[in-house]
Amino acid sequence: xxxxxxxxxxxxxxxxxxxxxxxxxxxxxxxxxxxxxxxxxxxxxxxxxxxxxxxxxxxxxxxxxxxxxxxxxxxxxxxxxxxxxxxxxxxxxxxxxxxxxxxxxxxxxxxxxxxxxxxxxxxxxxxxxxxxxxxxxxxxxxxxxxxxxxxxxxxxxxxxxxxxxxxxxxxxxxxxxxxxxxxxxxxxxxxxxxxxxxxxxxxxxxxxxxxxxxxxxxxxxxxxxxxxxxxxxxxxxxxxxxxxxxxxxxxxxxxxxxxxxxxxxxxxxxxxxxxxxxxxxxxxxxxxxxxxxxxxxxxxxxxxxxxxxxxxxxxxxxxxxxxxx
Amino acid sequence: xxxxxxxxxxxxxxxxxxxxxxxxxxxxxxxxxxxxxxxxxxxxxxxxxxxxxxxxxxxxxxxxxxxxxxxxxxxxxxxxxxxxxxxxxxxxxxxxxxxxxxxxxxxxxxxxxxxxxxxxxxxxxxxxxxxxxxxxxxxxxxxxxxxxxxxxxxxxxxxxxxxxxxxxxxxxxxxxxxxxxxxxxxxxxxxxxxxxxxxxxxxxxxxxxxxxxxxxxxxxxxxxxxxxxxxxxxxxxxxxxxxxxxxxxxxxxxxxxxxxxxxx
Numbered sequence: 001x002x003x004x005x006x007x008x009x010x011x012x013x014x015x016x017x018x019x020x021x022x023x024x025x026x027x028x029x030x031x032x033x034x035x036x037x038x039x040x041x042x043x044x045x046x047x048x049x050x051x052x053x054x055x056x057x058x059x060x061x062x063x064x065x066x067x068x069x070x071x072x073x074x075x076x077x078x079x080x081x082x083x084x085x086x087x088x089x090x091x092x093x094x095x096x097x098x099x100x101x102x103x104x105x106x107x108x109x110x111x112x113x114x115x116x117x118x119x120x121x122x123x124x125x126x127x128x129x130x131x132x133x134x135x136x137x138x139x140x141x142x143x144x145x146x147x148x149x150x151x152x153x154x155x156x157x158x159x160x161x162x163x164x165x166x167x168x169x170x171x172x173x174x175x176x177x178x179x180x181x182x183x184x185x186x187x188x189x190x191x192x193x194x195x196x197x198x199x200x201x202x203x204x205x206x207x208x209x210x211x212x213x214x215x216x217x218x219x220x221x222x223x224x225x226x227x228x229x230x231x232x233x234x235x236x237x238x239x240x241x242x243x244x245x246x247x248x249x250x251x252x253x254x255x256x257x258x259x260x261x262x263x264x265x266x267x268x269x270x271x272x273x274x275x276x277x278x279x280x281x282x283x284x285x286x287x288x289x290x291x292x293x294x295x296x297x298x299x300x301x302x303x304x305x306x307x308x309x310x311x312x313x314x315x316x317x318x319x320x321x322x323x324x325x
Numbered sequence: 326x327x328x329x330x331x332x333x334x335x336x337x338x339x340x341x342x343x344x345x346x347x348x349x350x351x352x353x354x355x356x357x358x359x360x361x362x363x364x365x366x367x368x369x370x371x372x373x374x375x376x377x378x379x380x381x382x383x384x385x386x387x388x389x390x391x392x393x394x395x396x397x398x399x400x401x402x403x404x405x406x407x408x409x410x411x412x413x414x415x416x417x418x419x420x421x422x423x424x425x426x427x428x429x430x431x432x433x434x435x436x437x438x439x440x441x442x443x444x445x446x447x448x449x450x451x452x453x454x455x456x457x458x459x460x461x462x463x464x465x466x467x468x469x470x471x472x473x474x475x476x477x478x479x480x481x482x483x484x485x486x487x488x489x490x491x492x493x494x495x496x497x498x499x500x501x502x503x504x505x506x507x508x509x510x511x512x513x514x515x516x517x518x519x520x521x522x523x524x525x526x527x528x529x530x531x532x533x534x535x536x537x538x539x540x541x542x543x544x545x546x547x548x549x550x551x552x553x554x555x556x557x558x559x560x561x562x563x564x565x566x567x568x569x570x571x572x573x574x575x576x577x578x579x580x581x582x583x584x585x586x587x588x589x
Contacts, residue, residue: 049417190426193416196407197478199381201430202400248462250417300462 007276014274025150026269032149032167033265033283036223039174040232041239041257042181043219046212048240049250050192054109055094056236058116059213060220060229062093064123067221072130079169083218090217091210093119144228146279147272166225173222177215181254188212189250227280235264238287245298263290330393332357332486332517333378338387340370340377347373351387351542355519360512361545362532363521366561369539371521372408375488378519379405391486401430404484406475408491414464420474421459424450427481442481449480453503469500476507487511489520493527505531525557 018026047056066089070081093115100111154161155168162168181188191198191208198205216236223232243256268283275282296303333355340348348370355361363371376382378389380396391399404427427449428442450456453473458466463474472492479487492504508518508531519536522528528535535551537543537560544556 051413186429189418189422190429193418193423194407194412194426196376196379196381196411197405197426200379200400200403200405202380202397244417248417248464249419249422253417 005275007274009274014270018269018273028150028164028167029146029279030265030269032146032170032226033268033279034261035167035170035174036146036226036232037235037239037261037264037283038258039170039177039219040223040235041261042174042177042254043212043216044236044238045240045250045253045257046181046188046192047216047236050212053233053237054112055097055213056216056220057233058097058112059090059093059217060224060232061116062119062123063089063217063221063224063229065089065119065126066092066123066217067224068123068126068130072126079165082221086217086221087214089119090213090220094210094213142228142230143278144224144226144231144280146226146283149226166222170222170226173219177219180211180215184208184211227283231280231284234284234287238264238284238291242287242291242294245294245300245302248300260287260290329357330390331355332359332392333519334390334393335378336388336390338374338377338389339385340373340382341385342373347540348377348384348538349541351538353536353542353545355517357517358512358515359517359519359534360508360532361517361519361534361536362528363519363536363538364523364525364528364560365538365543369560371538372490374538375490375519375521378488379403401482402485404479404482404487406479406487406489406492409468409471409475409494411490414466414471416463418463419459420450420455420461420463420466421446423463423474424459424477424481427478430482445483446477446481449477450474452480453477453507467497469496472496472500473503476504480507485516487516487518487520489518491521491523493531494523525561528552 044056047053063086066085066087067082068085070078070085074081096115096119097108097111100106100114101108104111106114149164149166152164152166154163155165156162187198187203187208190201191203191205195205198208220229220232223235227235239257239260240253242260243253247253247256264283264287267286269279271277271286272279272282294302297305299305331354333353335351335353338348338351339346351374363374365371373382377384378391378396380389389396392402396403421443424446425438425442428438428446431442447456447459450459453476455470455473455477458470458474463471466474472495476492479489493501496504508520511518512533520532522531529548529552532548534545534547536545537551537556539560539562543560544551
């Protein structure tokens with residue numbers, strides 16, 4: 001237990017030293033944070049617009065058995081196996097939620113609760129039976145450790161090293177998400193907004209839904225090592241809802257993701273340097289703080305604007321009654 | 326004369342949800358330029374009929390042809406107005422974005438929205454008096470305005486057959502008048518319109534033909550032939566007594582016609 005919650009703030013040691021003394025690992029941690037936020041924010045916009053934020057939460061937990069089983073089969077942290085395991089678990093989660101919702105009297109929110117806790121528990125059981133002595137500890141799964149990312153083995157493509165493999169993977173997944181969203185933008189937009197119209201236009205509604213869920217699962221599994229399955233949910237939801245206080249159109253909401261991702265990753269890293277705490281945790285604290293600022297000051301439904309609007313509205317009504325009398 | 330296939334042909338259509346039958350053996354041929362009101366009690370399968378025509382719901386038996394082709398091949402010739410409540414009006418899109426969705430069927434899935442598409446969407450908004458709202462987020466609109474946006478989107482589809490699910494539900498009087506004018510205008514231009522309607526008392530003045538539905542097709546034809554106490558009773562069963570003024574309206578008209586007949 002340390003004595004003070006807020007250590008004395010020293011500009012040099014918080015902002016300058018990490019970049020001067022160990023540029024490479026500082027850069028890699030911030031870059032990883034940026035990729036995580038970017039990928040999650042892009043996919044998260046569609047997840048939030050479809051009102052599937054809870055499903056995102058569910059998938060993030062249900063990935064555990066997928067990852068654990070992949071681990072058992074390959075007995076290593078083999079990347080392809082983990083990605084396949086995650087994709088299978090992600091699809092299984094959405095299929096099970098819909099199946100329970102449709103074929104029983106259980107309500108959708110309860111169905112989500114049933115599915116993800118059960119799958120998560122299966123993951124915990126598998127880990128405790130077979131993987132007790134392997135390095136896949138629960139803390140890392142839950143909170144992630146982005147600070148250790150620079151220590152991971154490098155990803156080698158041909159002769160070139162692309163840096164630590166989690167960063168290379170996360171970057172690739174972020175790029176994939178962005179490309180998919182650009183290429184399938186119309187299908188995603190129409191199937192998210194109006195399923196009836198989408199079907200009447202002959203759009204593949206179910207394929208779009210499961211495609212989005214697979215992309216979500218891949219994004220989460222690539223990110224979970226850095227930020228854990230709990231905090232990754234914050235990265236899915238925060239960018240969409242924060243920008244939503246300023247803009248109300250999907251393309252603009254998406255453009256808001258990169259700058260926010262920069263703010264989360266830089267802000268989180270330096271906050272963690274100052275407080276000497278978990279970097280992933282600090283990133284989410286920054287995200288939460290920026291959300292509160294947006295909620296207060298945002299012109300679209302922000303509290304400050306609502307107050308000024310309602311007071312000017314009262315003024316209008318007063319003037320109308322004056323005219324009337 | 327060349328045999329032009331009808332805009333809509335339905336043969337022996339049967340639909341059920343979870344083994345519960347909703348529509349049985351429906352047979353209809355709708356002619357070009359018809360303005361058809363689909364009426365029937367709640368649960369009569371009106372929306373299901375529309376959704377089955379569009380291929381949203383799969384039938385258990387029978388078939389639907391649009392201009393002599395299966396629906397998949399006639400996608401761009403059909404415009405659709407879903408029920409207003411079927412979408413999330415807090416969704417982050419502007420009025421213009423929604424109307425542009427009507428152009429996606431023409432543009433294909435990958436091609437970008439062209440200048441011409443924007444122009445057409447803008448004209449369609451003009452037709453429903455919603456042009457000033459083009460840049461607005463859809464959540465800030467009234468019910469009537471939301472319905473006008475949906476109509477503008479259907480217009481932007483530039484189709485020959487329009488299917489509308491309760492476009493009059495929950496709209497203000499001004500919007501109701503605007504929709505009626507729009508339907509008339511589309512009909513004048515040779516379009517075929519099939520409109521699900523919940524209010525029997527206004528159905529007579531809004532449409533030229535009625536499709537009376539109660540799981541089975543009760544009747545389909547010109548207003549004079551179908552808006553009769555007999556057929557309405559058959560469609561609504563005992564429930565028509567609640568709508569006694571409508572029954573009176575139908576009965577009064579037929580009495581009037583009988584009185585008028587000898588003079589002719």
